[in-house]
Amino acid sequence: MATEVIMPKVDMVMETGTFVEWLKNEGEHVNKGDPLFTIMTDKAAIEVEAPGEGVLAGLKAKLDDVIPVTEVIAYLLGPGEALPVETVFQPQAVVTTSTPPTTEAVTVSEPAATVVEVVGLDKVRATPVARRMAEDLGFDLAQVQGRGPGGRIHRADILAYQEEQRSTAPVAELEVQTAASVPLMSVSVPLPNARQKKVVPLAGPRKIIAERMAASAFTAPHITLSLHVDMTEAIRLREQVLEPLKVQTGQRVSYTAILARAVATVLPRHPYMNASLADGDIILWEDIHLGIAMSVEENLMVPVIREAQSRSLGQIVTALADLTERARNRRLTSAEMTGSTFTISNLGMFGIESFTAIINPPESAILAVGKMMDTPVKCADGYMFRPMIQLTASADHRIVDGVGVARFLDDLKATLENPYLLI
Amino acid sequence: MNTNHTREITYLEAVREAMIQEMRLNKEVFLIGEDVGTYGGAFGVSKGMLEEFGPERIRDTPISEAAIAGAATGAALMGMRPVMEVMFMDFLTISTNQLVNQAAKMRFMFGGKCSIPMVIRAPSGSGTGAAAQHSQSLEAWFVNVPGIKVVAPSSPYDAKGLLIAAIRDNNPVLFMEHKLLYRLKGPVPEEPYTIPLQSAEVKREGRDLTIVAYSIMVPRALEAAEKLAAEGIEVEVVDPRSLKPLDKETIIRSVSKTGRVLITHEAPGTGGYGGELAAVIAGSAAFDYLDAPIRRLAGRDVPIPYNRTLEQAAVPQVEDIVAAARELAQEGR
Structure with a gap:
């Protein structure tokens, strides 16, 4: 043949x-x-x-x-x-x-x-x-x-x-x-003299993740900032919309959905956090294509909620449920997993309190979300427990400075602590 | 298994012990068949039972397998738990109307208002020079009848545990006893115990291919596996033990692990139970792990010959299993 x-x-x-x-x-x-x-x-x-x-x-x-x-x-x-x-x-x-x-x-x-x-x-x-x-x-x-x-x-x-x-x-x-690629192992170091359980080839999706993350980590100078957000009002909001949105969408509203809605509301005011560096230009994106990081069979997948800035909370809930379901069944098309302009990674469900994420290229920033924890907060007559989460943003310092990231986080915090601003 | 009370007995003795213990325990259990009393059964399985239980519970019948099956079905319908014996599985052809049209159907047709707790003990298989009318393995006919369960133990331990489970089951259970296995010895606990009817067993572990075998083919497959191990081919042997209901999970798990499967039985290949096993595997999660076509090694599509050489050539022997398994293990490797 x-x-x-x-x-x-x-x-x-x-x-x-x-x-x-x-x-x-x-x-x-x-x-x-x-x-x-x-x-x-x-x-x-x-x-x-x-x-x-x-x-x-x-x-x-x-x-x-x-x-x-x-x-x-x-x-x-x-x-x-x-x-x-x-x-x-x-x-x-x-x-x-x-x-x-x-x-x-x-x-x-x-x-x-x-x-x-x-x-x-x-x-x-x-x-x-x-x-x-x-x-x-x-x-x-x-x-x-x-x-x-x-x-x-x-x-x-x-x-x-x-x-x-x-x-x-x-x-x-x-x-x-390919310009974006960086050698995965630039230094040759001897392997440990230990018994091997298994050798897993670096191939397929794992290889793509490896190349992209290495390229991002070694070319984009990361700055990382974090703050705590009081989620009392966000919880109240969720409780109030839970039933009506369940009737409307058939899904339970997750905190990831609320965060996605808040990020989509805040980001237009911080254009350098929703940007890409390409051929010597910084492109500020009008659209917010929100990538939601998830793990499917040990591989990172980032399905995208397109034009998140113009979607209601209910629409985000629906889109998120659909993408999650299809990611689990490996039914996502490559188009649905590419082209995000900003990414949210939530590891709170694993009990992680806070972490720093590597920017998903060619984006300029990524938001890492930690676990919600009842934390003592000072108030007039002593201390009281408030449900707090820690948000950590990593940003490409070539595109945005620390103050820009700080303003974004502060804005996001204000929105989550007074979620009625989302309306 | 309680090893304190375990000793080596034959498959035949294990079958007898299961019946005796269940009859001592439960007055509703009785044995009915041709020459099961004074003569002790065609193969001596019920030897000595007449002395203990008397002619009411060890019932000799006229030479009519239709009458045995009909009487057993009627007794079961009225609340007894009969164990019927035919001298050779081949004679089930005569019992078939009672078993297929009556025993298997009544519980369904009466909307569950009655049950037919009976066991049909049937010596099966070739290898004794008994020729074409006394050497058949007819399991495929009966697994195709909803309402009948089919069990085919390969060791003394399995024979006792499965027979007690079959006697306690509220449905007709066809219990196949291979004639060549009767003299096989193995460890069996003295006290009664049961093996669930839907539980396959991995008789030997291996990584290179799975052989699914039942009844006489299990010891042959184990012997073949031993020979192949000397060549560096590690065979896993899975015994379904009960053909219906079938423990699919154990088989699927094994085939998923090894990626190759040889199905072997003594009955002729065409329309044989191996086809059902192959379809179960091909339609399961194991499909994605198959690295070679599913292969069957079955009896030839001929009546069992009387001539000893031809008789052996008509059904898979150890060397046939070795050759087929070796070829399958090496395909594309």
């Missing part, structure tokens, strides 16, 4: 790539790993290597073509292989040949003008566990060589492919060429 050359998916959110140029000519023999073509993503120009060995044929991409990821843009033909053609299933062929239809592409004597993937008969053979692993790791099964019967891909083949991917160039190349 001819090796497919596809538009690669080089980052999690990439849906299309812009083709730049072929680095080899049609008919030229290429080896696996040879630089084959160049594409442009929204981050950088990337050289893509040949996925296999063969004669380059059936080129379908040219300069400035915008091509969906995984679409076939050429083939690499081995000895005796021809370009696949669109297969209209032909019963006669099955009757006259003694062999059943195989995964071999139907061959024709001359290269056909219409090069379309063979449909139906050309499915990759893989065991269920191999398919699941490929999906988890973001591998294209078509690129994996199966060593089981009939070329079936087994678990062992995925592991071998993963090992191969780790040791070959494309990954390293991406790290160097």
